[in-house]
Amino acid sequence: MPRAAAWRLSDRTLDLSAPLAAGIVNVTADSMWAGARSGTPERAVEDGRALAAAGFDMLDVGAVAARSGPPVPAADEAAALLPALTGLAATGLPLSADTTSPEVARAALETGAVAVNDIGGGEEEMLALVAETGCGYVLMHVEGPPREQRPARDYGDVVAYLGEWFAERLEAAGAAGVDPEQIAIDPGLDFDLTVEQDLEILRRLGELHALGRPLYVSLSRKDFLGAVLAGSWEERVGAEERQWGTVAAASLAVAAGAQLLRLHDRSALQAVRVAGRIAAAGSPA
Numbered sequence: 001m002p003r004a005a006a007w008r009l010s011d012r013t014l015d016l017s018a019p020l021a022a023g024i025v026n027v028t029a030d031s032m033w034a035g036a037r038s039g040t041p042e043r044a045v046e047d048g049r050a051l052a053a054a055g056f057d058m059l060d061v062g063a064v065a066a067r068s069g070p071p072v073p074a075a076d077e078a079a080a081l082l083p084a085l086t087g088l089a090a091t092g093l094p095l096s097a098d099t100t101s102p103e104v105a106r107a108a109l110e111t112g113a114v115a116v117n118d119i120g121g122g123e124e125e126m127l128a129l130v131a132e133t134g135c136g137y138v139l140m141h142v143e144g145p146p147r148e149q150r151p152a153r154d155y156g157d158v159v160a161y162l163g164e165w166f167a168e169r170l171e172a173a174g175a176a177g178v179d180p181e182q183i184a185i186d187p188g189l190d191f192d193l194t195v196e197q198d199l200e201i202l203r204r205l206g207e208l209h210a211l212g213r214p215l216y217v218s219l220s221r222k223d224f225l226g227a228v229l230a231g232s233w234e235e236r237v238g239a240e241e242r243q244w245g246t247v248a249a250a251s252l253a254v255a256a257g258a259q260l261l262r263l264h265d266r267s268a269l270q271a272v273r274v275a276g277r278i279a280a281a282g283s284p285a
Helices: 041-054 074-091 102-111 124-133 158-175 195-203 205-211 223-230 243-256 266-281
Strands: 006-008 013-015 020-026 058-062 095-098 115-118 136-140 183-186 216-218 260-263
Touching: 020 041, 020 266, 041 058, 041 074, 058 074, 058 115, 074 095, 074 102, 095 102, 102 115, 102 124, 115 124, 124 158, 136 158, 158 183, 158 195, 158 205, 195 205, 195 223, 195 243, 205 243, 223 243, 243 260, 243 266, 260 266
Parallel strands: 020 058, 020 260, 058 095, 095 115, 115 136, 136 183, 183 216, 216 260
Antiparallel strands: 006 013
16 A cells, blocks of 8 residues: 555645654653753743754644653643643644643644644544544554553564554544544554564564555654664663664664654754655655
């Protein structure tokens, strides 16, 4: 099946004839990389505007770190997220809300977000909200509740497993009333996966195009890159040292079929732009 050509958001449809980059804005003090901890809504607006000026195509704004930890009350999450979304509306870029809370997602969509980036795996209440609002939706593979530590498992053929997992979740989304054109899929690198499984998914990313949905890949400065650079998971290099590993992985992900990439850095944005042009030049007319 050919790759999806577009992704429909609340107010527009994104053309995916060339790969797009979502700039990461974290209204947090505990995200995995210190360089992406905006801390306050005011700082998040400044940081997001800088990403917009650098040429990112959209902004992904979150107020809860994906790392393991106790639940964050929805009121606290919204208090950080919503002012940042309000301030970033002036960029004119599409804004996605990075949240697993349907309550926070609804408020974010009412504040100007046009998509929800959900690392919760597509729970029933979230799918109902996506169907009701018509927003864009990133469906990420995860094997249990977010922000909980779990040992990785043996999936056998991990890419085949992901194909089956996404097919089931896409069917559930359709049953909930979500239009397939609203959905992009994220393999969830570093979530419930080993380093070797992450690398196998990236090598064979194009096979997931068989699902007919855009491929959204979040790999920026992730732990598996630190493990590859150090040669072991236990001694993996810190997020501050993973910039150029991210550039390499983003370039190869584009070559393998990634259409939307969630990134921290201008260097990775440049990699996506150049890799996208090279891949397009090699495509059949």
